[in-house]
Amino acid sequence: MLAERTDYLSAGVHIGMKSCTKYLRQFVYKIRDDGLAVFNLRKVDARIVTTASFLSKFENILVVSRKSNAAEAVLKFAEVTGSKAIAGRFSPGTLTNPSYRDFFEPDVVISVDPLVDENAVKEAKKKRIPMVALCDTFNEASDVDLLIPANNNGKKSLAMVFMLLSRELLKKQGKIKNDSDFKYTIEDFGGELPVQQPAADAKKQDEDEKEEKPAKKAVKKTTKKEE
Numbered sequence: 178m179l180a181e182r183t184d185y186l187s188a189g190v191h192i193g194m195k196s197c198t199k200y201l202r203q204f205v206y207k208i209r210d211d212g213l214a215v216f217n218l219r220k221v222d223a224r225i226v227t228t229a230s231f232l233s234k235f236e237n238i239l240v241v242s243r244k245s246n247a248a249e250a251v252l253k254f255a256e257v258t259g260s261k262a263i264a265g266r267f268s269p270g271t272l273t274n275p276s277y278r279d280f281f282e283p284d285v286v287i288s289v290d291p292l293v294d295e296n297a298v299k300e301a302k303k304k305r306i307p308m309v310a311l312c313d314t315f316n317e318a319s320d321v322d323l324l325i326p327a328n329n330n331g332k333k334s335l336a337m338v339f340m341l342l343s344r345e346l347l348k349k350q351g352k353i354k355n356d357s358d359f360k361y362t363i364e365d366f367g368g369e370l371p372v373q374q375p376a377a378d379a380k381k382q383d384e385d386e387k388e389e390k391p392a393k394k395a396v397k398k399t400t401k402k403e404e
Contacts, residue, residue, distance in 0.1 A: 178222045179341045188337040188368065191216045192328045193314035200318040204326035214314045216326050224325045225338065228309055229345035231323055235284035235307075241267055241297045242289035246332040249367025250339040251289065257343045257361060263297075272300040285309060290329050291321055311338060336368025 178185075185191060193214030197205060204224075206217040232238060238260035240251045248264040255262035261281060263271070270277040272286075286301045288294040288310040301308045302320050310321045311329040318324050325342075328334040343366075344359040353359055363369065 178219070179225060179345065180222075180337070182218060185218050185221070185337065188333040188363070189331045190221060190327050190334045190337055191218055192331070192334070197314040198317050200321075200324065201312060201314045201316065201326055205314060216314075216328075221326055224323075225341050226345060228323055228325055229342055229349050231307075232285060232287075232309070232342075232346050233349035237261070237282070237284045238287065239263065239281060239283035239285070240287040240289075241294050243267065243293050244289055244330075246330075246367075247289045247335045250332075250335040251287075253361070253366045254339045254343050258346050267294065267297045269296060269300075272297070272304050272306065287311075288321075289335065291316055291318060311335070333363070333368040336363045336366035340366045340368070 193201070193205060193216055195212040195214070197214050201214075204216055204220050205214045207215050209215060238258065239262070240254055240260055241263045242248065242251050243265060245265075251262045251264050254260065261283065268277070268279060271279055271281060272283070274280055282304075283306060285307045286297060286309070288297055288308065291298050291308075291310045291312065292315075294310075298308060298310075298320050307322045308320060309323045310316070310318065310325070311327050312318050312321065312324040313327070313329045316324075316329075325338065327338050340361060340363050343361070344353075344356065347353045347359065348355070
């Protein structure tokens with residue numbers, strides 16, 4: 178895996194919501210007693226690798242997020258990978274109006290949350306620009322070409338995902354050869370060095386995922402209105 182399982186757990190990357198859309202059910206391996214869905218970390222990890230490979234095919238990458246707790250992560254990702262970031266309000270016409278002063282024509286767009294970044298998603302779709310998005314269990318992903326299943330609300334989780342995505346992208350691009358060449362930490366992306374989760378917790382989740390145990394409780398389906 179790209180990171181220690183205990184680091185993923187400490188950052189909360191695996192924590193979903195109490196509702197789940199049809200797009201995310203395949204990435205959930207169980208429901209906790211409090212009703213929250215739990216992502217299969219093996220699948221999260223694999224999607225980060227797949228996404229890095231996909232992004233490496235493009236030169237002009239745009240990452241967007243209106244969420245304030247994602248600002249540091251997306252800005253650092255842009256800095257490290259040579260991409261462009263829009264942290265905060267996404268102005269109408271950014272992708273569709275050539276006369277707009279901040280008009281930009283990216284090859285691919287990354288959204289932290291396709292629900293919150295709805296305007297960016299719509300403009301990317303209109304211009305037929307590939308859309309990558311971090312999606313929590315509640316996210317509707319009909320306009321997303323490639324999703325990364327993960328907690329897209331927690332600051333530590335976002336920092337972890339964008340740190341790993343940055344590192345893997347640089348490796349795919351040939352800008353670094355191995356993990357040791359990557360000099361950034363989760364703190365640089367707005368997170369904190371994680372307090373280690375008990376190894377027993379990580380081991381149990383790993384064993385459960387390997388066995389593909391069915392969830393003890395059914396994942397609550399979202400209604401059409403929720404989607």
